[in-house]
Amino acid sequence: MIRCKDLHVTFNHGLATEKLALRGVDLTIPTGQFVTVIGSNGAGKSTLLNTIAGDIEATHGQIFFNDRDVTSLPATGRTKDIARVFQDPLAGTCGNLTVEENMCLAYGRGIRGTLSLALNSKLRKLFKEQLSRLNLGLEDRLTSQMGLLSGGQRQSVSLLMSALQPSSILLLDEHTAALDPKTAALIMDITSQIIEEKSLTVMMVTHSMRQALDHGSRTIMLHEGKIIFDLEGKERSSYEVKDLLNLFALARKDGEELDDDKLLLDS
């Protein structure tokens, strides 16, 4: 379970550039729930995920994983609980290491004395099996340098790496946004499989209204640092993409244009 209690994040406090990025987020995500997170540019989606991951310190409020208060834990103290895949395929993997070395690091996160974890034939077999699920021929490129893979290939490996970790929470920040439609669909497919296999608690930020409704069982919409809609159950099932776009229209202030073309394009 993830619980955010009255979560606030203010950047550049007291300066002319002060920004209230989160303004009292109250959110409880039961164990095993898959929540899609939508909202226009600057709504606070990444800030929410980064604060849950510990990369950004909460200005006020608390974060719990189950009953454990992790608010003051740095990101390094939360890595056992959280796996992440980012929009940028370069984030989250090391370009100078080989595919198998990257996977070994991810695998080792759950094991004591990770630095001494050696690549052996058993691990290579496991990594090959995982990579072959992608149907991208990456099972034959275990010793290729990660930096030489295409963005889509690299993102695919990042996703598999998240499945090798012992984490119970998966945070996906627009992880298919930089991919071509075919690769994006493949990645979403594998994402769903991994989530189901590991019964993960998931938050997925997306700009695609279609993706937001097609995946998971709950959708929250952030606007100016607050959750303004929280849809699940029958109500959510009855929603179409156009209904979500209408919610966006309702959320904007009078006369303010929806400045996020991407929302419309990806719908």
Ligand SMILES: Nc1ncnc2c1ncn2[C@@H]1O[C@H](COP(=O)(O)OP(=O)(O)OP(=O)(O)O)[C@@H](O)[C@H]1O
């Ligand atoms: N490190 C930072 N310093 C100052 N302001 C920041 C910082 N990070 C984010 N912000 C601001 O906080 C607000 C929320 O940003 P955030 O990245 O969470 O939005 P988002 O909903 O993820 O947007 P997008 O869809 O464009 O990625 C924005 O106004 C952003 O400019």
